[in-house]
Amino acid sequence: MMNAVGATPLIEQWSEAFRAVPQSAGPDWLQELRSEAARQFGVSGLPNRKTETWKYTPLRLLEQQAPSIEAAASASPANDDLPQTVVSASSGMVDILNGRLIGDLPETPPGLTLTPMADGFEAFGATLQRLLPAAELAGPANAFTALNTAFLDQGLIVHVAENTDGGSLLLRWSRLAETSARLDNFRLVVLLEAGAKFELIEQFESAPDSRGVLNVVTQVELAAGAQLGHVRVQRESEEATLLTKTTVGQAADSRYRYFGFDLGGGLVRHELGALLAGEGADTDINGAFVLDRKRHVDNHISVDHAATGCSSSQFFRGVLGGASRGVFNGRALIRPGADGSSVRQSNANLLLSPLAEMDTKPELEIYADEVEASHGATVGQLDETAVFYMRTRGLSEDESRRILTAAFCHAVTERLEDRDFAERIAGMFDAAMPGGLDSAGER
Amino acid sequence: MSNEQSTPEQPSVDHFVQQKYRHGFVTDIESETVPPGLNEDVVRWISARKEEPEWLLEWRLEAYRRWLTMTPPDWAHLKIDPVDFQAISYFSAPKSDKDRPQSLDEVDPKLLETYDKLGVPLHERARLAGVAVDAVFDSVSVGTTFRKELKKAGVIFCSFSEAVKEHPELVKKYLGTVVPTRDNFFAALNSAVFSDGSFVYIPKGVRCPMELSTYFRINAAETGQFERTLIVAEDNSHVSYLEGCTAPMRDENQLHAAVVELVALEDAEIKYSTVQNWYPGDEEGKGGIYNFVTKRGDCRGDRSKISWTQVETGSAITWKYPSCVLRGERSVGEFYSVALTNNFQQADTGTKMIHIGRDTRSKIISKGISAGHGQNAYRGLVRISKKAENARNFTQCDSMLIGKGCGAHTFPYIEVGNPSAKVEHEATTSRIGEDQLFYCLQRGISEEDAVSMIVDGFCKQVFRELPMEFAVEAKALLEVSLEGAVG
Numbered sequence: 001m002m003n004a005v006g007a008t009p010l011i012e013q014w015s016e017a018f019r020a021v022p023q024s025a026g027p028d029w030l031q032e033l034r035s036e037a038a039r040q041f042g043v044s045g046l047p048n049r050k051t052e053t054w055k056y057t058p059l060r061l062l063e064q065q066a067p068s069i070e071a072a073a074s075a076s077p078a079n080d081d082l083p084q085t086v087v088s089a090s091s092g093m094v095d096i097l098n099g100r101l102i103g104d105l106p107e108t109p110p111g112l113t114l115t116p117m118a119d120g121f122e123a124f125g126a127t128l129q130r131l132l133p134a135a136e137l138a139g140p141a142n143a144f145t146a147l148n149t150a151f152l153d154q155g156l157i158v159h160v161a162e163n164t165d166g167g168s169l170l171l172r173w174s175r176l177a178e179t180s181a182r183l184d185n186f187r188l189v190v191l192l193e194a195g196a197k198f199e200l201i202e203q204f205e206s207a208p209d210s211r212g213v214l215n216v217v218t219q220v221e222l223a224a225g226a227q228l229g230h231v232r233v234q235r236e237s238e239e240a241t242l243l244t245k246t247t248v249g250q251a252a253d254s255r256y257r258y259f260g261f262d263l264g265g266g267l268v269r270h271e272l273g274a275l276l277a278g279e280g281a282d283t284d285i286n287g288a289f290v291l292d293r294k295r296h297v298d299n300h301i302s303v304d305h306a307a308t309g310c311s312s313s314q315f316f317r318g319v320l321g322g323a324s325r326g327v328f329n330g331r332a333l334i335r336p337g338a339d340g341s342s343v344r345q346s347n348a349n350l351l352l353s354p355l356a357e358m359d360t361k362p363e364l365e366i367y368a369d370e371v372e373a374s375h376g377a378t379v380g381q382l383d384e385t386a387v388f389y390m391r392t393r394g395l396s397e398d399e400s401r402r403i404l405t406a407a408f409c410h411a412v413t414e415r416l417e418d419r420d421f422a423e424r425i426a427g428m429f430d431a432a433m434p435g436g437l438d439s440a441g442e443r
Numbered sequence: 444m445s446n447e448q449s450t451p452e453q454p455s456v457d458h459f460v461q462q463k464y465r466h467g468f469v470t471d472i473e474s475e476t477v478p479p480g481l482n483e484d485v486v487r488w489i490s491a492r493k494e495e496p497e498w499l500l501e502w503r504l505e506a507y508r509r510w511l512t513m514t515p516p517d518w519a520h521l522k523i524d525p526v527d528f529q530a531i532s533y534f535s536a537p538k539s540d541k542d543r544p545q546s547l548d549e550v551d552p553k554l555l556e557t558y559d560k561l562g563v564p565l566h567e568r569a570r571l572a573g574v575a576v577d578a579v580f581d582s583v584s585v586g587t588t589f590r591k592e593l594k595k596a597g598v599i600f601c602s603f604s605e606a607v608k609e610h611p612e613l614v615k616k617y618l619g620t621v622v623p624t625r626d627n628f629f630a631a632l633n634s635a636v637f638s639d640g641s642f643v644y645i646p647k648g649v650r651c652p653m654e655l656s657t658y659f660r661i662n663a664a665e666t667g668q669f670e671r672t673l674i675v676a677e678d679n680s681h682v683s684y685l686e687g688c689t690a691p692m693r694d695e696n697q698l699h700a701a702v703v704e705l706v707a708l709e710d711a712e713i714k715y716s717t718v719q720n721w722y723p724g725d726e727e728g729k730g731g732i733y734n735f736v737t738k739r740g741d742c743r744g745d746r747s748k749i750s751w752t753q754v755e756t757g758s759a760i761t762w763k764y765p766s767c768v769l770r771g772e773r774s775v776g777e778f779y780s781v782a783l784t785n786n787f788q789q790a791d792t793g794t795k796m797i798h799i800g801r802d803t804r805s806k807i808i809s810k811g812i813s814a815g816h817g818q819n820a821y822r823g824l825v826r827i828s829k830k831a832e833n834a835r836n837f838t839q840c841d842s843m844l845i846g847k848g849c850g851a852h853t854f855p856y857i858e859v860g861n862p863s864a865k866v867e868h869e870a871t872t873s874r875i876g877e878d879q880l881f882y883c884l885q886r887g888i889s890e891e892d893a894v895s896m897i898v899d900g901f902c903k904q905v906f907r908e909l910p911m912e913f914a915v916e917a918k919a920l921l922e923v924s925l926e927g928a929v930g
Binding site for chain 2 (some may be wrong): 373374
């Protein structure tokens with residue numbers, strides 16, 4: 001557990017690191033924003049068990065590793081050192097190693113532009129000036145966003161022009177083994193103009209003995225009628241911490257479809273907040289995870305219905321073995337006047353090991369009356385009659401459980417439109433299954 | 444909030460008597476009301492006034508000292524103006540008969556009208572309206588007949604103060620063992636200054652011959668704003684306890700912080716039903732009771748069972764989470780709740796089911812109805828600890844919205860640490876069914892009647908758990924509470 005005594009040196013260390021950073025190029029407002037963020041961080045400190053939104057996610061790993069914030073040396077590793085890609089994307093791939101863009105950005109089809117943050121202030125000045133300060137910085141719950149903003153330097157802006165299809169882009173986040181733990185910050189901005197269409201696939205991986213924290217803040221803006229597909233496949237190492245926050249602003253009739261697949265990580269937390277600001281916007285958020293050992297995965301989803309006729313769905317499945325811990329917090333807020341809203345939340349989990357723990361909290365906050373909202377959450381085991389049925393067909397108990405457990409996660413992968421991709425992800429889940437009750441904790 | 448402490452050397456009783464004069468608050472010297480404010484002397488004064496033993500005073504003082512270190516909880520989904528705890532008077536002796544209305548003619552006609560709608564029997568109206576007891580009927584005789592029967596069964600049912608005098612060993616053994624003084628801000632406050640309440644003890648193997656109701660306990664209506672209830676059910680015993688009544692309860696005190704502790708030993712069963720209809724404030728949201736209650740049952744023995752049923756329609760603010768600690772093997776916890784908020788009422792209510800023993804089961808059925816500008820939140824915790832093998836929970840919480848300005852919220856916390864557990868939670872929130880309304884209207888049923896029919900159906904699962912007379916009254920109560928919510 002994080003406590004004030006343990007946290008103080010980190011807060012001081014990082015605040016000190018901020019003062020040591022040379023104020024790099026960028027407009028004045030950015031320098032002010034950075035200072036303000038550093039100030040906020042210094043005031044609020046890190047979240048702890050008493051911070052409501054972090055109560056189930058202690059920062060033990062982080063405290064142990066006490067990562068330093070310093071720019072990683074630019075490296076150009078051989079392609080063999082980097083993880084295999086999970087998919088080949090039509091518009092190419094961007095490599096981000098230890099929180100820094102490496103290699104050249106790919107040639108992109110017309111309508112899709114990729115701009116490193118440092119060059120973005122000219123082309124997207126006004127947008128960034130509006131967007132970057134919009135990230136919430138106050139309080140311990142937002143400590144990592146404040147840090148990310150204070151050290152805002154590395155980043156990428158993805159822009160898709162009006163009424164064009166930007167195809168699909170793969171972001172390959174990787175971390176190599178390091179002798180000392182570092183905290184790397186990165187800012188991703190995704191802008192889809194009216195009627196644009198795009199698919200963003202992110203792959204997070206790290207070398208088995210890599211440590212430290214990757215802290216990514218992603219800001220997405222979908223103009224009217226824009227459609228974004230967003231897939232994350234996470235297979236970080238057991239010592240790695242991945243903290244990500246994604247905010248999605250949605251104009252009228254836009255559509256956001258998210259899939260998060262967690263198959264690894266030491267401490268992984270993803271905060272995803274969608275703001276349905278325009279009439280008829282739709283958001284569909286899906287996730288599946290399978291955990292073993294002492295892994296910790298926390299999915300914090302929040303959907304804010306601020307306009308009429310919007311719909312949202314949250315669909316999460318989790319399998320927990322070993323001494324792992326899973327956290328799901330799904331919140332749906334329907335603001336006054338957001339009539340005709342529809343909200344569905346579903347979170348089902350399988351606990352396979354006596355040392356594993358699942359904490360789930362599906363929340364509804366509703367201030368309008370013409371709405372339909374429902375949620376369901378379960379934590380349990382496989383249906384014994386189903387296991388029995390499999391065994392009558394000649395399968396071993398272990399095999400039956402493996403198949404049924406995998407099928408439990410396939411309920412999410414099946415929702416992917418790309419069949420081949422769905423198959424590949426499903427295969428990853430099959431391989432990651434902790435097996436039956438007996439082999440809990442082992443892969 | 445300022446919790447000033449005066450020096451303990453001050454002569455307590457005299458000091459306050461003088462103070463009363465100084466401020467000229469109270470002219471009647473015989474009346475015993477402490478001036479506003481809380482410090483150790485007030486706690487000592489209350490304890491002395493109730494002629495309590497030393498250990499209880501120490502217990503109160505310990506609670507008071509803890510309270511000083513605590514802050515009011517702010518996590519609930521409630522908007523509360525800060526309460527000035529030094530502006531409250533912490534003890535007020537029951538009204539004497541001459542201060543009460545002498546007959547029903549002196550009672551607010553609006554109140555009588557409500558009794559009529561609720562179907563409160565004529566002979567009960569006077570008592571409920573607080574008409575001087577002697578002027579109406581001999582309540583003592585009702586009480587004594589009742590007591591004789593209980594005595595024959597060996598059941599102890601008395602006021603808390605009486606229990607402290609007559610059965611100190613039982614009170615000492617169980618008081619604060621379910622809700623410790625440090626539990627939360629309001630529980631600590633209650634422990635320091637509790638006025639009175641009920642004590643129930645059911646001996647081994649006894650099935651309480653009747654449903655116990657505060658209604659029959661003499662002076663029950665005057666237990667004040669800090670009520671303390673303790674119910675102990677020994678092995679293999681059974682009791683059903685009713686608290687509150689459907690008739691609107693008016694009270695001068697805005698802040699109510701009660702504590703209820705239930706202890707169920709092996710194979711014992713406690714059923715605790717509440718109908719709460721404190722003054723909810725007017726249509727504008729002015730006034731109304733703040734109700735901060737800590738209720739918890741401890742299923743200490745194997746195969747014990749505690750069942751909470753509540754119908755919450757009153758109070759401006761309700762902060763209440765009747766809970767079960769399922770310690771004994773195969774113990775069972777249940778929570779059935781209907782919470783209605785109309786006008787500007789706010790409720791943050793729910794339950795906690797803490798599964799510790801193996802094969803424990805719990806069930807939560809919560810129905811929230813929001814109308815007007817009411818804000819209604821269900822907040823619940825289901826925790827399956829590592830050792831709770833084969834634990835089972837089912838939770839259903841449904842919310843109904845009537846009107847544009849209201850809100851319905853659900854905050855269920857589910858923490859599962861044992862792989863053999865089965866936990867299911869489902870919740871729905873929707874507007875009152877338009878097609879159902881339309882169907883009723885089309886059959887010639889008025890809109891108001893249709894709404895109350897639909898609401899009644901919505902709450903049926905909970906009403907079914909109430910003792911019969913209570914259920915009938917609860918239905919009428921919802922109708923009255925929803926008046927003006929439609930159309």
